[in-house]
Amino acid sequence: MTTYNELAGLRVNYVSSDPTLNTGNEGQVWYNSTSGTLKSLVQIKAWSAGGDMSTARNELAGAGVQTAGLVFGGATAPSTLSNATEEYSGYTWSNGGNLSTARAGPGSAGTQTAGLAFAGRTPGGVSNTTEEYDGSTWGPGGNMATSRSNLGGAGTQTAGLGFGGYVTSPPYMSNATEEYDGSAWAAGGNLNISKYALGSCGIQTAALAFGGRVAPDGTVFSNSTEEYNGSAWTTVNNLNTARIDLAGAGVQTSAIAFGGFIPPSSAATEEYDGTTWVTSPNMGTARYTLAGAGTRAAALAAGGRAGPRQTATEEFNSTIFSPATGAWASGGNMGTARADFTGCGTQTAGLGFGGYAGPAPGYRNLTEEYDGSTWSPGGNLATARFGLGAAGTQTAGLAFGGESTPGDRAATEEYDGSTWSPGGNLATARYYLAGAGTQTAALGFGGAVPPSATPVANTEEYDGSTWTTGGTMGTSRKKLGGCGLQTAALGFGGATPTTTAATEEYDGSTWTAGGSLNTAIKELAGGGTQTAGLAFGGNSGSITGATELYDGTSWISAPPMATARNLLGGAGTQTAGLAFGGQTPSNTAATEEWSGPQTTATASTLTTS
Numbered sequence: 001m002t003t004y005n006e007l008a009g010l011r012v013n014y015v016s017s018d019p020t021l022n023t024g025n026e027g028q029v030w031y032n033s034t035s036g037t038l039k040s041l042v043q044i045k046a047w048s049a050g051g052d053m054s055t056a057r058n059e060l061a062g063a064g065v066q067t068a069g070l071v072f073g074g075a076t077a078p079s080t081l082s083n084a085t086e087e088y089s090g091y092t093w094s095n096g097g098n099l100s101t102a103r104a105g106p107g108s109a110g111t112q113t114a115g116l117a118f119a120g121r122t123p124g125g126v127s128n129t130t131e132e133y134d135g136s137t138w139g140p141g142g143n144m145a146t147s148r149s150n151l152g153g154a155g156t157q158t159a160g161l162g163f164g165g166y167v168t169s170p171p172y173m174s175n176a177t178e179e180y181d182g183s184a185w186a187a188g189g190n191l192n193i194s195k196y197a198l199g200s201c202g203i204q205t206a207a208l209a210f211g212g213r214v215a216p217d218g219t220v221f222s223n224s225t226e227e228y229n230g231s232a233w234t235t236v237n238n239l240n241t242a243r244i245d246l247a248g249a250g251v252q253t254s255a256i257a258f259g260g261f262i263p264p265s266s267a268a269t270e271e272y273d274g275t276t277w278v279t280s281p282n283m284g285t286a287r288y289t290l291a292g293a294g295t296r297a298a299a300l301a302a303g304g305r306a307g308p309r310q311t312a313t314e315e316f317n318s319t320i321f322s323p324a325t326g327a328w329a330s331g332g333n334m335g336t337a338r339a340d341f342t343g344c345g346t347q348t349a350g351l352g353f354g355g356y357a358g359p360a361p362g363y364r365n366l367t368e369e370y371d372g373s374t375w376s377p378g379g380n381l382a383t384a385r386f387g388l389g390a391a392g393t394q395t396a397g398l399a400f401g402g403e404s405t406p407g408d409r410a411a412t413e414e415y416d417g418s419t420w421s422p423g424g425n426l427a428t429a430r431y432y433l434a435g436a437g438t439q440t441a442a443l444g445f446g447g448a449v450p451p452s453a454t455p456v457a458n459t460e461e462y463d464g465s466t467w468t469t470g471g472t473m474g475t476s477r478k479k480l481g482g483c484g485l486q487t488a489a490l491g492f493g494g495a496t497p498t499t500t501a502a503t504e505e506y507d508g509s510t511w512t513a514g515g516s517l518n519t520a521i522k523e524l525a526g527g528g529t530q531t532a533g534l535a536f537g538g539n540s541g542s543i544t545g546a547t548e549l550y551d552g553t554s555w556i557s558a559p560p561m562a563t564a565r566n567l568l569g570g571a572g573t574q575t576a577g578l579a580f581g582g583q584t585p586s587n588t589a590a591t592e593e594w595s596g597p598q599t600t601a602t603a604s605t606l607t608t609s
Contacts, residue, residue, distance in 0.1 A: 047269070047283050050300070050313035050542070051092040055084045058305040061108035061117060061153070062247070062291030066090060066298040066315055067499065067520070067541030068112040070133070071291045073120060074303060075104040081123060085133070087112055088300065088313070090541015097137045101129060105289075107153030109160040109180075116141070116157045116180065119165065121149040126168055130180070132157055142184040146176050150245075152200030154207040154228075158182035161204045161228070164212065166196040173213065177228070179204055189232040193224055199248035199257050199292075205230035206252040208272070211260060213244050221262070225277070227252055239277050241268050247292025249299040256280070256296045256316065261288035265306050269316065271296055285312050315542075328547070328561045331578070331591035332374045336366055339583040340386035342435070343525075343569035345394040347576040347593055348372035351415065352569045353399055356386040357587055361405050367415070369394055370578065370591070379419045383411050389435035389482075391442035391462075398423070398439045398462070401447060403431040409450070412462070414439055424466045428458045434482030436489040436506075440464035443486045443506065446494060448478040455496055459506070461486055471510045475502050481526035481535050481570075488530040490514070490550065493538060495522040503555070505530055515554035519546060525570025525579060532574040534594065539566040543585060549574055549596065563590050 053071065060074030060082070067090030074082045081104050085096035099117060106120030115133035118141070119126070126149050130141035144162060151165030151174070160180035167174050173196050177188035191209060198212030207228040214222040223242035226233040239257060246260030253274035260266045267286035270277045283301060290304025299316040303309070334352065341355025341364070350370035356362045363385055367378035381399060388402030397415035400423075404411070409431050412423035426444060433447030442462035449456055455478040459470035473491060480494030487508035494500055499522045503514035517535060524538030533550030540546065545561035561579060568582025577594030581587070 045281050045316070045318045047281060047301075047314045047316050049284065050090075050315045051088070052311040052313060053086055053093050053302055054095060054311070055082060055086070056309040056311045057082050057084075057303050058289035058309050059104035059121075059150070060289075060291045060303045061106045061120075062293040062300065062302060063108045063110045063115045064088075064112040064293050064300075066294040066300045069293045069300045069302070070096070070110075070112045070115050071293075071302050072096075072099055072108070072115070072117055072133075073103045073106050074291075076309065081121070085138070088302070091539075091543075093313070096135075097133070099138050100131055100140070101127070103127060105149035105151075105166070107151045107162040107165070109153050109155045110157040114157040116153075116155075116160050118153070118160070118162055118180070119144055119148050119151055126166070130185070142180070144178050144185045145187065146174060146178065148174055148176075148196070150196045152198050152207075152209050154200055154202040155180070155204040159204040161188070161202075161207050163188075163200070163207070163209060163228070164191055164195045164198050172196075177233070188230075189228070191233050192226055192235050193222065195222060195224075197244040198222075199246040199260070201248040201250050201255050201292075202228070202252045208248070208252045208255050209233070210239055210248065210257055210272075211243050211246050225272070237276050240270055240279055241266065243268070245288035245290075247290050247301060247304075249292045249294040250296035254296045256299050258283055258292065258299065258301055258316070259287050259290045259304060283314055285310065285314065287312075326547075326549075326575075326594060326596035327559055328579070328592045328594050330562065331580075331593045332370070333591060334368055334375045334581055334589040335377060336364070336368070337587040337589035338364055338366070338581050339567040339587050341567075341569050341581060342388055342390040342399075343571045343578070343580065344390045344392050344397050344435075345370075345571045345578075347572040347578045349394040350571045350578045350580070351378070351394045351397050352580055353378075353381055353390070353397070353415075354385050354388050354402060355569075355581065362386075363403070363405055367420070370580070375591070379415070381413055381420050382422065383408055383413070385411075385431075387431035387433075387448075389433040389444045389447070391435040391437045392439040396439040398435070398442050400435065400442075400444055400462070401426055401430050401433050407450075412467070423464075424462070426460055426467050427469065428456065428460065430456060430458070432478040434480045434491055436482045436484045437462075437486035441486040443470065443482075443489050445470075445473055445482065445489070445491055445506070446477045446480045453478065455494075459511070471506065473504055473511045474513060475500065475504065477502075479522040481524045481538075483526040483528050483533050484530040490526070490528075490530045490533045492526065492533070492535055492550075493517055493521045493524050499540065503550070515550070517548055517555050518557050519544075519548075521546065523566035525568050527570055527572040527577045528574040534572070534574045534577045534596070536561060536570065536577065536579055536594070537565050537568045537582060543583065547594070558596075561592050563588065563592065565590075
């Protein structure tokens with residue numbers, strides 16, 4: 001009899017652990033013999049709208065990453081140059097310190113707190129000057145040897161790279177490369193093709209140059225790509241679409257190119273894997289002379305021209321997940337929409353309490369109980385509060401810490417299924433902390449202390465009556481997620497105050513580093529255990545519905561919630577989680593139920609051929 005393997009030449013892989021989630025495995029189908037699940041891998045890529053800039057402009061430059069971006073300079077009209085700087089949080093733009101010299105078409109490198117601007121077109125003509133940004137103020141750097149504009153840039157503030165560009169004498173295009181050491185520019189290897197209005201990304205010793213103008217009269221548009229190794233440029237595979245005035249992000253072996261002018265204005269996006277460019281989803285707005293920043297998987301596009309000059313921002317995200325890892329489904333709405341609260345219990349016996357619902361002061365003492373389909377009122381907390389920690393079950397819950405009107409941030413309360421009663425106070429009064437464990441063996445960790453909401457690393461253990469000091473976390477943080485037991489807990493994400501992806505594992509006395517979340521997130525919720533954790537929702541620069549699963553070593557991305565939200569409540573396990581309330585950014589009463597990977601077969605019963 002002819003088998004499927006003989007007909008198709010393929011068979012389902014039979015493995016004991018899931019493969020690494022990367023683009024090389026996209027479309028793969030496999031059977032995990034350990035969990036007894038059939039899985040496949042899908043990659044989701046898309047551009048989405050971000051917050052608008054304050055100043056519409058083109059020929060601006062960008063630096064940093066998607067959640068901490070920087071743009072500067074540009075033109076607000078043909079003869080009106082800008083010195084404006086704006087900083088992106090991943091959600092909104094805010095004004096930074098102005099450039100000393102207004103300029104359009106500068107080169108750029110670095111980060112939001114250590115940026116580099118060099119050359120460009122200034123009111124005095126094409127320039128060779130350099131400016132360095134410290135997160136608030138621009139100061140002078142060393143001059144380039146060649147004055148030029150519309151050049152490529154890469155690297156950092158102390159290891160920058162500038163190449164190509166427009167020069168004022170024939171043939172009007174440069175192939176010169178210069179390297180910056182934080183104070184002075186020195187000559188590097190020349191590009192093979194002189195060009196300007198090109199795209200670029202990478203670092204000083206591994207840069208990428210692509211596209212651009214390559215004719216003396218500026219009429220010929222290029223699709224050529226070159227790689228720099230720190231001393232010489234090498235020609236590699238071409239872009240699929242020749243264009244000028246495009247932007248780029250990423251590194252030499254994992255880059256993204258977007259926008260530009262063909263003509264007309266282009267929304268085309270291409271991704272580079274170190275060998276080949278492949279097309280990807282188009283931008284929402286076709287535009288050219290825009291700024292780019294970030295990485296191949298999380299890029300940022302801002303400003304440019306699409307007819308009028310733009311303030312529009314777009315974010316590109318590429319997420320890989322296995323659809324077989326689970327799904328979210330709608331549950332019954334809570335009685336009161338609220339945020340900044342917490343919960344415990346299971347998917348069919350959940351408990352949500354406290355929170356903020358406005359109007360001022362807005363603190364809530366409300367408790368609600370979930371039976372797997374419907375929320376109903378429970379006994380009220382004695383102290384209305386938000387940003388509190390939680391542990392336990394629906395009939396034996398624990399609430400501790402939190403911000404309250406009287407300012408009693410150390411208070412603990414115990415729930416018996418109908419009534420809250422006082423427990424022992426925390427040693428360190430705090431709010432925005434995380435919890436794990438049971439009512440008689442709980443753990444409280446991290447959080448913020450007044451008056452400046454400073455993140456802490458404090459850990460305390462509860463025995464049903466008294467809190468005692470436990471091992472200190474490696475990273476002080478607030479607004480983090482937590483799950484697990486007092487002797488096997490998991491803490492993840494949060495704000496340090498910078499948003500972090502760090503994960504830590506507690507063994508009953510000591511915290512040790514675990515695998516980081518795939519995305520830095522704060523204001524998230526979680527459930528599960530130390531070796532089977534669930535993280536969902538939060539704020540990663542913008543409000544997200546992202547879901548990740550932890551196996552005791554690493555996190556993998558899973559399908560997101562239907563409703564993106566932060567400051568939400570969470571409960572349950574990795575296979576049966578519960579998400580409720582939060583901000584969308586308005587307060588919500590929505591509930592979602594997570595169904596994770598289920599063991600549906602055993603290795604001995606599967607036939608793969």
